[in-house]
Amino acid sequence: MERRKFIQNTVLVSGGLILAPSLIAQNASEVKAKNKLTILHTNDTHSNIDPFPENHARYPGKGGVARRYEIIQKIRSEEENVLLLDAGDIFQGTPYFNKFGGILEMKLMTKLGYDVATMGNHDFDGGMDGFVKAQEFADFPFVCSNYEFGNTPIDGHTEDFKIIKKGGVKIGIFGLGVELKGLVPDDKYGETVYLDPIEVANDRAAKLKKKGCDLIICLSHLGYEYGSDKISDRVLAKKTSGIHLIIGGHTHTFLEKPTEELNMNGETVLVNQVGWAGVQLGRIDFEFDTHRFSRKDVLIVQ
Amino acid sequence: MLKYIILFTVGAGLLACSSVNTISLNSSSSSNSDVLSQGNEGNVIDSIVAPYREDLEAEMDEVIAYAEQAFEKGRPGGSLNNWSADALLQSQIGNARLSGPTFSLLNVGGLRNTINAGDVTLGDIFKVMPFDNEIVWVEMPVESLTDIAEYLIASGGEPIAGARLKNGKLVVDGVTDDTKSIWILTSDYLMNGGDKMNFFQQKISVSHSNELLRDAFIRMAKKQKMLIWSDELRIEI
Numbered sequence: 102m103e104r105r106k107f108i109q110n111t112v113l114v115s116g117g118l119i120l121a122p123s124l125i126a127q128n129a130s131e132v133k134a135k136n137k138l139t140i141l142h143t144n145d146t147h148s149n150i151d152p153f154p155e156n157h158a159r160y161p162g163k164g165g166v167a168r169r170y171e172i173i174q175k176i177r178s179e180e181e182n183v184l185l186l187d188a189g190d191i192f193q194g195t196p197y198f199n200k201f202g203g204i205l206e207m208k209l210m211t212k213l214g215y216d217v218a219t220m221g222n223h224d225f226d227g228g229m230d231g232f233v234k235a236q237e238f239a240d241f242p243f244v245c246s247n248y249e250f251g252n253t254p255i256d257g258h259t260e261d262f263k264i265i266k267k268g269g270v271k272i273g274i275f276g277l278g279v280e281l282k283g284l285v286p287d288d289k290y291g292e293t294v295y296l297d298p299i300e301v302a303n304d305r306a307a308k309l310k311k312k313g314c315d316l317i318i319c320l321s322h323l324g325y326e327y328g329s330d331k332i333s334d335r336v337l338a339k340k341t342s343g344i345h346l347i348i349g350g351h352t353h354t355f356l357e358k359p360t361e362e363l364n365m366n367g368e369t370v371l372v373n374q375v376g377w378a379g380v381q382l383g384r385i386d387f388e389f390d391t392h393r394f395s396r397k398d399v400l401i402v403q
Numbered sequence: 404m405l406k407y408i409i410l411f412t413v414g415a416g417l418l419a420c421s422s423v424n425t426i427s428l429n430s431s432s433s434s435n436s437d438v439l440s441q442g443n444e445g446n447v448i449d450s451i452v453a454p455y456r457e458d459l460e461a462e463m464d465e466v467i468a469y470a471e472q473a474f475e476k477g478r479p480g481g482s483l484n485n486w487s488a489d490a491l492l493q494s495q496i497g498n499a500r501l502s503g504p505t506f507s508l509l510n511v512g513g514l515r516n517t518i519n520a521g522d523v524t525l526g527d528i529f530k531v532m533p534f535d536n537e538i539v540w541v542e543m544p545v546e547s548l549t550d551i552a553e554y555l556i557a558s559g560g561e562p563i564a565g566a567r568l569k570n571g572k573l574v575v576d577g578v579t580d581d582t583k584s585i586w587i588l589t590s591d592y593l594m595n596g597g598d599k600m601n602f603f604q605q606k607i608s609v610s611h612s613n614e615l616l617r618d619a620f621i622r623m624a625k626k627q628k629m630l631i632w633s634d635e636l637r638i639e640i
Contacts, residue, residue: 137429147515148533150452152440158473158517165440167448172438194515196463196529197455205455209448226534270423283599286592315423345426356435359428371428375435382438386429401427 136268136389138316139180141173143187144350145221145377147194148206153378164379166209172382173213182267185214188350189221189278189322192235194378202227203235211240217263218243219276219320221350225289229254244276244320247301249294262305264314270389273309276320277302277337279351298323298332299340306343315389319347325354325374338362338370345400346371346385353377359385361402369400463526468624472632474518476511479560479568479638483514483531486630487620488564491538494619495588495612501540504577506565507588508551509616510598514562523630528620536590538612538619543605545582548573550602558598560638568638590616 152165177183187210192203203224210218220243224232233254236243245259262275277298281290302319309317319337326335334349342365349372359373375381474483492507516530552573555561560568566575575585584607591611594603624630 139432151456152438154519156519156521158475158519162440164438166452167446168440169438170448171446193533194530195533196459196526199529199533199535200459201455205452208451212448212451283596283601286595286597316426358430358433358435373435379438381435383435384433386432388427388429389423390425390427391423399425401425402430 136182136270136391137180138182138184138267138270138272138387138389139176140318140346140348140383140385140387141176141183141185142348142373142375142383142385143169143379144322144348144374145190145353146187146206146379147190147223147377148192148198148203149195149378150197150205150209151195153380160378160380166213166379169379169382170213176384177214182270184216184265184267184272186274186318186320186348187215187218188320188348188374189219189276190223190350190377191218191221193223193226198227202231204238207235207238211238215239215241216265217241217274217276217320219322220245220248220259220278221322222279222281222284225281225285228289229291229293233258244274245278246275246305247296247298248278249296251294252292253290255293262309264309264312269391270316271312271314272316272318273305273312273314274318274320275302275305275309277323279322279324298337302337302341302344306341310343316346316387317344319344321347321349322351323349324352325349325356325372326352334372334374335360335362338364338372340365341370342366342368344370346373348383349374355381369402371400371402459526463524463529465525466522467525467528467621468523468628468630470518470520470523470630470632473520474630474632476514476517476562477560478511478558479640480562480634480636481511482632482634483518484509484511484560484562485564485633485635485637486518487514487531488562489631489633490620490623491588491616492564494614494623495538495540500610501586503584503586504565504575504582505540505586505588506563506575508593509562509589510593510600511558511561512598513590513592518630523624525621528617528624532617532620534590534592534617536592536616538614538616539589539591539594540610540612541587541589541594541603542584542607542609543587543603544584544607545578547602547605548575548578548585550605554600554602555638556640560640563637566637568640570639 153160155161191206243259250256265272280295324333326333334347354374355376359371362370364370375383476483488507593600
């Protein structure tokens with residue numbers, strides 16, 4: 102319904118040019134449409150395909166891909182524009198990975214309809230050949246913006262960023278990975294070059310804005326926050342501009358709701374993360390107001 | 404005519420520019436909510452998983468031990484920290500080649516799940532230690548204990564057995580004034596600088612056990628039958 106209204110308004114603009122010039126002036130102040138986008142996300146699912154057992158010390162009976170699928174399907178039936186994203190560490194944590202190397206994880210994420218994911222450090226655990234082998238079963242792209250894979254088997258298997266159009270809104274998504282040295286055995290990431298996340302983030306956000314993206318999302322595996330100046334999602338939010346939403350991972354942080362930070366320009370950035378193992382599913386609903394004569398594209402948190 | 408050209412130019416500009424003006428978060432419908440598994444057996448996901456699950460269950464559902472209460476990791480310590488470091492130490496200590504003061508050191512980050520109260524299956528140990536890391540014996544100069552103590556204080560604590568951190572000092576069982584070197588039992592991942600354990604660069608020699616850490620955990624769990632629970636505080640910061 103909302104979408105139809107938006108399309109009608111757009112049509113009115115172009116049609117009005119020729120047919121009824123007076124109508125344009127009249128509508129300029131009045132035309133306003135609302136579009137809604139629902140972003141669903143996970144991080145650090147770590148090969149947890151089955152739910153935690155009922156005797157689990159922390160998360161009895163929680164998680165499980167089958168249940169996540171049902172929740173996502175229900176939301177898809179209620180909402181027109183849904184994006185499903187993952188912030189990395191898909192692999193490693195249950196025998197499913199030890200035995201099948203990540204193939205089942207990729208098959209299931211494809212069935213769930215993931216749109217984009219990024220790589221976490223544990224997605225290197227099967228080696229780079231192992232990642233490529235499993236990724237053949239993924240029907241969605243991985244965005245990795247600050248890893249240069251030039252001389253590695255992963256070269257050509259990830260993308261720098263991804264632009265998706267949903268209901269008249271253009272969404273730009275890029276991905277940031279954590280520094281691999283000291284975290285992943287050297288031979289598992291080989292000649293992968295790690296680039297400074299802040300520099301890369303500013304560059305990609307500007308690039309995506311230039312390409313006309315209305316909403317810019319960073320999938321990050323940097324970690325939510327540390328007790329030091331070490332780069333994290335909260336530091337990234339404050340030291341960059343142009344990003345509206347950071348969907349994070351790595352630190353297995355459970356947040357009640359997205360954290361609000363102010364970026365370099367004093368604009369709001371949301372940072373979210375949903376623990377690990379698929380225990381939770383994150384949901385962020387955005388509404389887009391469309392006026393015609395000014396463009397601020399700032400994020401308002403009500 | 405001119406009127407139409409101007410209008411066309413304005414119109415084209417409008418169309419090229421994105422139409423989004425403000426983005427607002429709908430706080431009431433946004434939420435991070437639990438994925439609860441109840442009564443959803445038999446959906447399409449299960450049919451994809453089923454052949455893989457059957458393959459695994461045959462192997463992983465074997466009960467190898469019993470836990471009277473849950474083992475959890477923590478900082479500065481935790482019952483899972485103690486169990487894993489003890490299991491590592493005890494799995495190697497009987498070896499005749501291992502002489503001199505010895506302690507075991509792992510990392511909290513490497514313990515990937517709890518051991519829950521009840522039957523402990525092979526799969527449970529895989530979830531605690533999914534990595535294929537090998538046990539190594541690292542001979543270190545006794546002076547390196549200062550750097551290791553600093554590391555443990557900075558990290559907030561890691562699993563250790565055969566040693567204690569107290570008053571900023573790491574005291575290893577059996578070290579005397581004459582001790583020149585000690586052995587640390589750890590994983591190849593940590594010895595190679597994993598989790599920034601850069602102090603291992605001071606190593607004098609390395610012996611490979613040719614045993615995976617997980618296999619040693621499995622071996623010790625089977626031997627203990629009833630897993631030995633301890634919340635003894637080994638790291639005091």
